Amino acid sequence: MLFRLKIFFIKLGSWEYWPMWVVYFPLAFYYVYLAIKARSLFFFSASNPSIETGGMFFESKWSIFKLMPCHYYPSTILVEPQDDYTIIEAKLIAAKIHFPIIAKPDRGERGWRVKKLNHLQALIDYKTQTPVPFLIQSYVDYPVELSIFYYRHPKSVKGKVTSVTYKKLLSVVGDGVTSIDGLIRKNNRAFLQYLRLKKESLINLNEILPFGEERILVPYGNHVLGTMFINFNHIIDDALTTSIDTISKNIEGFYFGRFDLRCASIDDLKEGKNFAILELNGAGAEPAHIYHPGFSFIEAQKVLMQHFKMLFDAAKANQQKGVPYMSYQSYKQTKQLEKAFKLQVQQA
Known part of the structure; x- marks a missing residue:
């Protein structure tokens, strides 16, 4: 009882631990306003035309990685449920992936089932417990882990970095x-x-x-798993913006979202070297610096509202260029697939 009570008061005292629906409830009214302007509740889908649902939900990480130059991200393979260990081993050898490795579901969010695996038996156990496609990546041991939010208006030549978060494991x-x-x-x-x-x-x-x-x-930087997010916006300058802008322009159809990456140093990242993109999140991503301990809830709402506006602007501009918004039927079908996916996981 005392254990649960302590957890309750820890979460109550820091909004960074509040449920997502509570954090986003005040913004729901602004989203409806933007949807009315766009004449579609699903305008977000056009923000990143090359990513399923624009990256708002149930997008494939594997498909996103395939949009990038391969030197941007760690050696990665996709494991299908029907793959036996002979096939997995062959894929690992071909990709030159060695233990330790990172395993994570191809479709999933907020750190769900992300695991660092140090040996073969751990991989076998993970495969047994994971009935859905998952990725295996080389473990990246660069010392600096960052989340960097990027936005470029589809009609603009240059984008901008709007948020940088340092992740303290x-x-x-x-x-x-x-x-x-x-x-x-x-x-x-x-x-x-x-x-x-x-x-x-x-x-x-x-x-x-x-x-x-x-x-x-915990050896990976996920807020749900305890990582402290630290506001690092002070490092945003022309060099960082140019580096991230160059990286982003080499990813087809990407305009709005967040890079989760590791690098040898911030200076190296600004020079565009010695970094690895661990994930790229699209329309559903957040500017993670708002979760800095003590960051004002009101200020966070302002930041999120600004990013909703950027999301709308990117989607509207792409729609004007011929990218259709997701239809209700498509939305419904994708949600049904997501529901079936979650049910499959629960029954495993």
Whole structure:
């Protein structure tokens, strides 16, 4: 009871943990206004013509990667449910992918079933528990992980970077006395992940870390999994904008969305080298810097509203160039596929 009560008050006290429908409820009225202007509730689909639903929902990550030059992203393969281990092994060898690896469903959001796998048995277990197509990527160990939001009006020559977020992976720091279990319980952000960390049994919770030693608890930067999002908009300059603009223009039909990437350094990224795109999210993406601890809820609403307007502008301009908005029938069919997908996962 006390455990659940503590979680409740942690989430209540920081809006970054509130349910998505609560965060977006105030914006629903503005979205309806934009939909009336566009004469379509589904105008978002035209924002990125080459991505399913514009990237709003149920889009294929594999299809998005195939839009990019291959040197932009880690070596990646698609595993189909019918693939046996001989086929998977052959794909891994052909792509020169070695352990550790990152596995994640081809269609999914907010960190669902993203796993770092360190050996073959872990991959076998993951395959057994995942009845849907999933991706395997080479693990990228560049030290800096960022989310970068990009927008370019379809009639403009140059785009702009509107948000940069530094991702601080969930971790604890030892004091030479307290166990990892105790350190997690003292850290609100880590405490929210306690049950999941305990269930996965990947960390020895009884271990006592030496004073000052940091231990990463979750090795990938996802807010739902405990990563701290830090506002890094101060690094936006002409060099970064030019670099991201160049990258984006090499992705067919992409105008609005967020890169999740790792790089050797910010300076290297500004020079367009030593980086790897882990994911590209389209119309459904958020400018992640709003989740910086202490960021004003009202200010976040303003930022999201600005990005809704950019989404509308991109979609409207593409529609004027001949890109149709998603029809209600198409929307309904896609939602039915998404529902069937989720049901298949639940029954596994």
